[in-house]
Amino acid sequence: MGKLRTLTRRTFLIGSATVAGGVAFGVYRAKVPFENPNLAALPEGAASFNPWVIVDAEKVTFIAPLADKGQGVFSAQAALIAEELDIELDQVEISFGMPDKAYMNGALTDAMVPFPQYDYGKVAEGARRFAGGVVRAALPIMGTGGSSAMPDSYDKLREAGAVARETLKAAASQQTGVPIGDLRTENGAVLLPDGTALSYTSLAAAAAQIEPVTDVPLRDPSQWRILGKPMERVDIIAKSTGTLPYGIDYKTEGLLFATVKVNPRQGGSLISYDATAALAMDGISDVFEITGGIAVVANNTWTAIQAANAVTCEWGTAGYPPEQDAHWATLSAAFTDDKVNAEARNIGDVDAAPGAEVIAEYRSPYVAHAPLEPLNATILVSDDRVDIWTGHQLQMFAVDMVAKITGVNEDNVHLHNQFIGGSFGHRLEFDFLKQAAEIAVKMPGTPVKMTYSREEDFAHDFPRHITMGRGIGKHENGKVTSLDVQIAGQSVMTSQISRLGFSLPGPDTQLHEGAWDYPNLNLPNIRVRSYKETGLAPVSSWRSVGAAPNGFIYDTLLDETIHAAGADPLMERIRLMGHDVSVKVLETVGEMCGWNGHDLGAGRGRGVAYVFSFGVPVATIVEVTQTERGIRLDEVWVAADVGQVIDPVNLENLAQGGTLFGLGHAMNCEITYSDGMAQQSNYHDHEAMRLYQAPKVHFTALENNPKIKGFGEPPVPPAAPALGNAIFAATGQRIRELPFNKHIDFV
Amino acid sequence: MQASFIVNGTERSVDVPEDMPLLWILRDEIGLTGTKYGCGIAQCGVCTVHMDGMAVRSCQVRAYELDGAEITTIEGLGTPEAQHPVQEAWIETQVAQCGYCQSGQIMQAASMLANNPNPSDDEIDAVMSGNLCRCGTYPRIREAIRLAIQKQGA
Numbered sequence: 001m002g003k004l005r006t007l008t009r010r011t012f013l014i015g016s017a018t019v020a021g022g023v024a025f026g027v028y029r030a031k032v033p034f035e036n037p038n039l040a041a042l043p044e045g046a047a048s049f050n051p052w053v054i055v056d057a058e059k060v061t062f063i064a065p066l067a068d069k070g071q072g073v074f075s076a077q078a079a080l081i082a083e084e085l086d087i088e089l090d091q092v093e094i095s096f097g098m099p100d101k102a103y104m105n106g107a108l109t110d111a112m113v114p115f116p117q118y119d120y121g122k123v124a125e126g127a128r129r130f131a132g133g134v135v136r137a138a139l140p141i142m143g144t145g146g147s148s149a150m151p152d153s154y155d156k157l158r159e160a161g162a163v164a165r166e167t168l169k170a171a172a173s174q175q176t177g178v179p180i181g182d183l184r185t186e187n188g189a190v191l192l193p194d195g196t197a198l199s200y201t202s203l204a205a206a207a208a209q210i211e212p213v214t215d216v217p218l219r220d221p222s223q224w225r226i227l228g229k230p231m232e233r234v235d236i237i238a239k240s241t242g243t244l245p246y247g248i249d250y251k252t253e254g255l256l257f258a259t260v261k262v263n264p265r266q267g268g269s270l271i272s273y274d275a276t277a278a279l280a281m282d283g284i285s286d287v288f289e290i291t292g293g294i295a296v297v298a299n300n301t302w303t304a305i306q307a308a309n310a311v312t313c314e315w316g317t318a319g320y321p322p323e324q325d326a327h328w329a330t331l332s333a334a335f336t337d338d339k340v341n342a343e344a345r346n347i348g349d350v351d352a353a354p355g356a357e358v359i360a361e362y363r364s365p366y367v368a369h370a371p372l373e374p375l376n377a378t379i380l381v382s383d384d385r386v387d388i389w390t391g392h393q394l395q396m397f398a399v400d401m402v403a404k405i406t407g408v409n410e411d412n413v414h415l416h417n418q419f420i421g422g423s424f425g426h427r428l429e430f431d432f433l434k435q436a437a438e439i440a441v442k443m444p445g446t447p448v449k450m451t452y453s454r455e456e457d458f459a460h461d462f463p464r465h466i467t468m469g470r471g472i473g474k475h476e477n478g479k480v481t482s483l484d485v486q487i488a489g490q491s492v493m494t495s496q497i498s499r500l501g502f503s504l505p506g507p508d509t510q511l512h513e514g515a516w517d518y519p520n521l522n523l524p525n526i527r528v529r530s531y532k533e534t535g536l537a538p539v540s541s542w543r544s545v546g547a548a549p550n551g552f553i554y555d556t557l558l559d560e561t562i563h564a565a566g567a568d569p570l571m572e573r574i575r576l577m578g579h580d581v582s583v584k585v586l587e588t589v590g591e592m593c594g595w596n597g598h599d600l601g602a603g604r605g606r607g608v609a610y611v612f613s614f615g616v617p618v619a620t621i622v623e624v625t626q627t628e629r630g631i632r633l634d635e636v637w638v639a640a641d642v643g644q645v646i647d648p649v650n651l652e653n654l655a656q657g658g659t660l661f662g663l664g665h666a667m668n669c670e671i672t673y674s675d676g677m678a679q680q681s682n683y684h685d686h687e688a689m690r691l692y693q694a695p696k697v698h699f700t701a702l703e704n705n706p707k708i709k710g711f712g713e714p715p716v717p718p719a720a721p722a723l724g725n726a727i728f729a730a731t732g733q734r735i736r737e738l739p740f741n742k743h744i745d746f747v
Numbered sequence: 748m749q750a751s752f753i754v755n756g757t758e759r760s761v762d763v764p765e766d767m768p769l770l771w772i773l774r775d776e777i778g779l780t781g782t783k784y785g786c787g788i789a790q791c792g793v794c795t796v797h798m799d800g801m802a803v804r805s806c807q808v809r810a811y812e813l814d815g816a817e818i819t820t821i822e823g824l825g826t827p828e829a830q831h832p833v834q835e836a837w838i839e840t841q842v843a844q845c846g847y848c849q850s851g852q853i854m855q856a857a858s859m860l861a862n863n864p865n866p867s868d869d870e871i872d873a874v875m876s877g878n879l880c881r882c883g884t885y886p887r888i889r890e891a892i893r894l895a896i897q898k899q900g901a
Contacts, residue, residue, distance in 0.1 A: 069845055232838075241825060242821030244846060251778060283764070300771055301775050305787075372793055372848050419845075420845065421845050422882060451784070454785065454786045653887065654844070656885075658883065660883030682787075682790060683790040687790075691872055691875045691876045
């Protein structure tokens with residue numbers, strides 16, 4: 001970790017093929033395995049064959065290092081290992097483990113090369129391997145995000161299980177003299193030909209004495225016992241009985257409770273404060289200044305929040321326009337040559353293309369993450385070590401930040417990652433953790449849990465970036481002939497990476513993701529150009545990042561042009577789509593709902609939308625009815641291709657949830673700024689979807705994609721355009737600005 | 748003040764400010780953390796518990812209102828080993844994603860079914876719409892409630 005900063009400066013490669021100083025040593029080091037971190041403190045008689053599997057005389061332990069914020073990756077990681085190890089999930093203990101570069105995410109770089117993710121050609125795949133090698137050598141990032149968990153884990157964790165299995169068989173063979181070829185494994189044991197079962201735990205000591213075997217072939221999916229079939233998530237009982245501890249539930253002897261009140265003008269300073277009233281309250285231990293605000297330590301979280309509310313503060317200004325109108329005006333003025341982020345796609349000639357024009361402008365607002373578990377972290381600073389209990393998606397960066405604040409070497413900063421009660425991207429951020437560290441360092445020897453009030457969580461969210469789109473669609477003879485899509489946005493990657501202390505070397509791909517790689521391969525004229533703004537509010541990755549706003553802009557313009565052409569919204573999308581895997585997705589969603597045109601008569605209509613994101617094509621059809629009191633969402637159909645289904649139950653849950661997440665925020669959520677502060681403070685004014693509004697969501701998963709892909713984010717982007725397109729089909733009203741409820745009511 | 752009441756069948760007495768919400772008495776004083784904090788203003792429902800048999804938002808019940816009350820939290824509704832029928836239905840349906848709202852959802856659903864063993868779809872929507880789920884598990888919540896109705900009828 002010590003080298004993390006210097007190496008990153010040189011080699012952070014995102015966007016273009018900028019690989020800078022990493023090239024020279026990147027490739028040759030790409031294959032050298034990381035040391036197994038379990039070996040350092042492995043007790044006598046225990047065996048660890050790789051970073052993910054430990055066997056001792058008592059139990060089998062899996063390390064599932066990716067952060068689980070509800071997407072089910074804790075379970076899925078364990079299932080991948082268990083499949084090859086021939087053990088059941090109720091026979092193993094599963095741990096998040098401790099941060100280490102051995103757990104680097106090898107799939108994050110797939111999105112960093114300038115090839116669309118539907119391109120599996122030699123050049124594109126070569127570039128991905130190259131980028132992966134460079135990052136692996138220069139900056140092994142342990143991170144969870146970008147829907148990368150399954151692409152990262154699929155082979156790696158099955159191999160971890162297979163290597164453990166074959167090594168345990170080798171140990172059994174040595175112990176019994178039975179040739180390895182005559183041994184089988186089942187149910188956590190090696191079976192001898194006579195049926196005798198030698199449990200893995202009984203073989204641990206012997207296995208610890210031999211080198212783990214290498215090059216074990218993986219089983220064909222046709223042989224799977226667990227994967228691809230409905231699973232019971234390992235956390236489902238605990239989550240249904242209130243017994244699963246999240247970070248916010250962490251308990252320990254002598255724990256004190258804290259909260260913070262930080263300048264609601266993001267990044268602004270604290271000029272002065274008066275804590276007299278707060279300090280007079282019962283149960284308050286201390287009130288002191290931290291970066292940009294104050295912290296309160298008390299004997300109860302509620303008491304701390306009450307006291308923080310009683311502190312009066314004078315705040316400095318923010319470094320962005322104080323009023324929302326100015327944010328839109330800034331974006332509106334950003335479609336200029338000097339602000340070009342990238343001409344990400346330019347096929348044919350959109351200016352010379354024939355046909356009548358559809359000209360439109362679209363707006364996608366700031367939106368909060370607002371996970372239900374408010375951000376929190378417990379930190380104990382001791383004499384020579386620091387312990388952190390929190391849930392974080394970038395564990396090694398988190399350790400680095402806390403090490404700096406506490407002055408303790410990173411090697412002695414221990415992050416115990418916790419289950420996360422939703423993130424949607426907020427747990428990629430560090431402010432809450434840095435604040436908790438600033439508090440804990442003042443109270444050595446005392447564990448302190450810092451919890452944001454919901455209001456603080458809203459005020460200090462880094463919301464989804466604000467985006468404006470301008471498009472010209474053309475059509476002739478009932479067909480779409482051209483799409484020219486221009487997108488201006490506050491740069492989410494510039495903002496996010498600046499908080500890691502780095503600068504973004506290339507263009508921000510999130511300003512055109514979901515638009516430039518929309519595989520309309522049969523459309524002869526396409527241009528997608530993005531414009532980068534950096535002077536607006538600080539923003540962060542919000543579930544599906546650029547693909548949500550850009551997919552809304554691109555697909556809505558496409559829908560408008562199709563309607564203007566008089567073509568069928570589904571059939572014309574299929575005609576334009578030159579990508580076979582995506583064609584099947586569109587055909588499937590049409591079959592699921594018995595598509596027979598968008599107009600269902602009498603104030604009813606259907607909208608279809610498609611977005612390709614994180615390598616996954618997703619098509620969504622929404623059916624709505626116009627009632628006297630507003631629009632009712634009746635039913636939704638979703639089809640997607642993830643390449644390989646690991647758990648059909650969890651996948652369906654993510655499809656339903658991601659779709660409702662996309663719909664709910666498109667219907668009624670935005671963050672707006674006034675006097676430099678977010679005007680929305682709690683769920684009453686940033687509500688998203690409630691149960692009464694939730695339509696039935698039907699889902700079909702396809703497996704034609706050449707590689708396995710993740711599904712935490714891809715269901716989100718098509719939801720908003722599908723709803724907007726449905727509202728148009730039912731009412732004739734085309735809404736080009738999110739949230740839709742600024743223009744229409746919902747029931 | 749000294750607040751004395753019953754939580755999951757056990758008598759408890761805590762010395763807290765009279766306006767401290769039950770939520771924070773449960774979480775930070777007694778250490779029952781199955782009941783969650785989400786909004787503090789009765790907008791999300793994750794802190795739902797039963798008070799004298801009624802579902803309430805524990806962030807809105809103050810210490811001075813607690814005297815002698817019988818409180819049931821998610822930990823008292825059922826346990827991993829002895830699940831309440833609503834919890835069984837929740838587990839079979841695999842409702843949870845992040846799971847943070849599910850204690851409140853389950854407490855609300857259990858209260859609804861105790862008072863109305865066979866609610867209509869509209870009644871389910873009306874009662875359950877005070878409980879937010881940011882992950883969007885609503886289709887499965889409806890499914891689980893239907894399953895729980897079957898189980899309780901059986």
